[in-house]
Amino acid sequence: MSTSRLFAARDLHSRAERDSSAGVTRWMLIYIVVALLLAAMSLLVGTSSLRTSLEWLRTPAALSDAVLWEIRLPRALGAWLAGALLGLGGAIAQNLFRNPLAEPYLLGSASGAALGVTVCLMAADVSLSGLAWMGELGVTGAAFVGAAAGIALTLTLSRGVLQTASLLLAGVVVAFLLSAITSLLLLRSPDTWRAMQSFLLGTTGLLGWQSVGLLAVVLAICLVPAVLLSRGLDALTLGEDTARSLGLPIGGLRVALLALLSLATAAAVSQAGIVGFVGLVAPHLVRESVHVNSRQLIVAAPLCGGVLLQAADLISRWIIRPSELPVGIVTACLGGSYLVVLLWRRAQRE
Amino acid sequence: MLSAHGITVRFGSRTVLEDLSLDITGACWTSIVGPNGCGKSTLLRTLAGLIDPQGGTVTLEGRALSAWPRRECAKRVAWLPQSTMASDLTVRECVALGRFPYTGWLGNTRPADEEAIARALKATGAEEWSKRRLSTLSGGERQRVSLARLLAVEAPILLLDEPTTHLDPPHQIDIASILRQQAHHCDGTIVSAIHDMAVALMADRVIVMGPHSLVGHGTVSEALEGDWLSRAFGTEISIVRSGTSYVWQPRLPG
Numbered sequence: 220m221s222t223s224r225l226f227a228a229r230d231l232h233s234r235a236e237r238d239s240s241a242g243v244t245r246w247m248l249i250y251i252v253v254a255l256l257l258a259a260m261s262l263l264v265g266t267s268s269l270r271t272s273l274e275w276l277r278t279p280a281a282l283s284d285a286v287l288w289e290i291r292l293p294r295a296l297g298a299w300l301a302g303a304l305l306g307l308g309g310a311i312a313q314n315l316f317r318n319p320l321a322e323p324y325l326l327g328s329a330s331g332a333a334l335g336v337t338v339c340l341m342a343a344d345v346s347l348s349g350l351a352w353m354g355e356l357g358v359t360g361a362a363f364v365g366a367a368a369g370i371a372l373t374l375t376l377s378r379g380v381l382q383t384a385s386l387l388l389a390g391v392v393v394a395f396l397l398s399a400i401t402s403l404l405l406l407r408s409p410d411t412w413r414a415m416q417s418f419l420l421g422t423t424g425l426l427g428w429q430s431v432g433l434l435a436v437v438l439a440i441c442l443v444p445a446v447l448l449s450r451g452l453d454a455l456t457l458g459e460d461t462a463r464s465l466g467l468p469i470g471g472l473r474v475a476l477l478a479l480l481s482l483a484t485a486a487a488v489s490q491a492g493i494v495g496f497v498g499l500v501a502p503h504l505v506r507e508s509v510h511v512n513s514r515q516l517i518v519a520a521p522l523c524g525g526v527l528l529q530a531a532d533l534i535s536r537w538i539i540r541p542s543e544l545p546v547g548i549v550t551a552c553l554g555g556s557y558l559v560v561l562l563w564r565r566a567q568r569e
Numbered sequence: 570m571l572s573a574h575g576i577t578v579r580f581g582s583r584t585v586l587e588d589l590s591l592d593i594t595g596a597c598w599t600s601i602v603g604p605n606g607c608g609k610s611t612l613l614r615t616l617a618g619l620i621d622p623q624g625g626t627v628t629l630e631g632r633a634l635s636a637w638p639r640r641e642c643a644k645r646v647a648w649l650p651q652s653t654m655a656s657d658l659t660v661r662e663c664v665a666l667g668r669f670p671y672t673g674w675l676g677n678t679r680p681a682d683e684e685a686i687a688r689a690l691k692a693t694g695a696e697e698w699s700k701r702r703l704s705t706l707s708g709g710e711r712q713r714v715s716l717a718r719l720l721a722v723e724a725p726i727l728l729l730d731e732p733t734t735h736l737d738p739p740h741q742i743d744i745a746s747i748l749r750q751q752a753h754h755c756d757g758t759i760v761s762a763i764h765d766m767a768v769a770l771m772a773d774r775v776i777v778m779g780p781h782s783l784v785g786h787g788t789v790s791e792a793l794e795g796d797w798l799s800r801a802f803g804t805e806i807s808i809v810r811s812g813t814s815y816v817w818q819p820r821l822p823g
Contacts, residue, residue, distance in 0.1 A: 317654070450676045454666050456656035457718070460619050465669040465722075466643030510702065512662055 335365020
């Protein structure tokens with residue numbers, strides 16, 4: 220059974236009765252409450268023991284303030300925001316391309332960002348941690364420029380935004396091409412390769428207040444127009460020609476949605492590296508739990524994506540503490556397990 | 570009134586329509602019939618403004634289609650595609666999209682929109698599934714919902730591309746009776762490409778197309794008297810009257 224069939228397969232009748240906006244609101248509230256709980260928990264988890272963290276919360280001191288409010292809190296908020304942007308990107312991509320396997324990185328942003336960071340690190344000839352004291356602008360700026368360049372290359376190759384098939388194909392070509400160039404560069408520079416690992420696997424360790432500010436601004440910039448355009452996404456599910464016959468400006472709509480997708484993804488990748496699966500899985504999780512139209516999905520998928528990355532961040536810090544796993548490995552495990560569960564449920568239905 | 574003035578449509582080097590002119594007007598149901606690949610869908614899509622012809626123009630109420638603001642045009646000419654996507658929307662959400670030319674991006678429906686949606690659901694008998702998702706409906710049910718989405722626009726001109734394809738005979742008749750009802754009781758101008766000859770000839774008028782061009786445009790009896798169908802298909806087409814309808818009698822050669 221192909222994965223796309225697995226995704227396309229829906230429980231035909233049992234969920235039809237759950238169609239209500241009350242259900243969506245309830246799920247959104249659940250995501251928000253879980254996000255707050257996870258944020259509180261993430262204040263307690265780190266290289267120091269749980270008891271020490273609790274002690275820090277009770278009796279504030281210079282060191283504890285620094286760890287709790289300058290490291291752990293922005294990290295938790297940043298993880299939520301990056302996950303939310305990936306969830307939003309996934310929701311836009313899946314609806315725009317009418318493909319349940321579409322994900323935020325499909326336009327070449329991830330490989331572009333990876334190449335940008337590689338080039339930046341090789342030029343600076345320093346490691347990620349070495350660069351941290353200089354501020355993260357160097358690496359994140361390079362990642363953002365790389366992501367934007369990857370997307371621009373994809374759009375150039377596909378000669379515009381109107382042909383879905385050529386866009387997807389161009390995205391695949393650009394991803395392979397840029398990854399090959401990145402691998403070639405990394406082969407020549409083992410030090411950079413080690414430093415790149417955390418970026419390639421996704422990392423929430425570098426998220427500071429500056430990242431939180433940037434991600435929050437981008438999320439606000441992307442979310443408002445995405446909600447306004449969501450009725451266009453609904454119409455697109457009936458086919459492009461039908462949408463056009465209803466008076467929708469298809470070209471303009473696609474340009475606007477691709478711009479939002481690119482901005483959201485580039486911002487997330489630049490701050491948290493290439494975190495896989497969140498953008499793919501978040502919209503599916505929302506749709507599996509409750510019936511949503513595009514507008515509800517555009518709001519619920521970021522809430523869900525935020526919780527996913529926050530949870531993954533917490534697990535990555537908890538599971539082998541005092542050391543930590545790259546968060547991308549955790550999201551890959553969680554996302555992969557979710558696919559297996561979907562597969563199993565589908566087999567049960569049949 | 571929707572008119573084509575000498576339209577020519579080419580896909581690459583292939584000419585699909587050549588110098589075709591016709592006027593569509595009045596409250597009646599017109600069927601487009603013709604052999605496979607003669608350009609029925611292309612004609613409908615051109616009339617709907619979805620294809621820009623390489624030559625000639627399509628005018629709506631005397632003004633070129635391309636000169637109309639998109640949503641104003643959509644209020645007047647509605648189009649139904651050959652197949653409908655298995656969308657995750659509910660039936661009601663889908664039908665409500667038919668009001669997009671009126672409600673716009675925010676989708677706030679006014680009482681007039683609600684009434685139009687209710688009328689469309691009732692006319693097609695789709696109201697009982699209004700909370701179900703399109704992906705959970707059968708092909709026939711989904712086709713009715715698409716038709717409801719089309720009717721919800723309440724456009725004076727409705728263009729339908731093969732609305733009865735993949736439907737069993739009783740469902741084809743259901744769709745045909747809805748179309749006739751819309752033409753005769755709701756003053757609609759309806760043009761539909763229909764493959765099944767018996768269903769197509771239930772219409773008031775026919776547009777008979779041969780390869781690339783028009784064979785004739787007139788009432789069903791004019792078409793039968795002039796033997797337009799045989800000319801369009803390039804082989805003898807024998808139609809016999811059976812009660813109030815017409816039946817095609819297939820004959821194997823030899």
